[in-house]
Amino acid sequence: MTMDFQNLEDPEVLDISKRGDRACNNNQNGVEGVMRRLLSILGRLVVLAGCSAIIAMLHPGHETLIRR
Secondary structure (H helix, E strand, O other), X not given: OOOOHHHOOOHHHHHHHHHHHHHHOOOOXXXXXXXXXXXXXXXXXXXXXXXXXXXXXXXXXXXXXXXX
């Protein structure tokens, strides 16, 4: 990538450059950060569903609910 020398100190160009650096700087930002958060949320939902199923199966009134 190239840029004219006069744009190196332009506040708008510097702001855009910083925003681009932040988005690509590490794994917690940008598209990869969104993907990581979504997978984390989905994993937690699976754990919640599994725990809920176990608690429902161990509930003392479980047998009476099935017979109805």
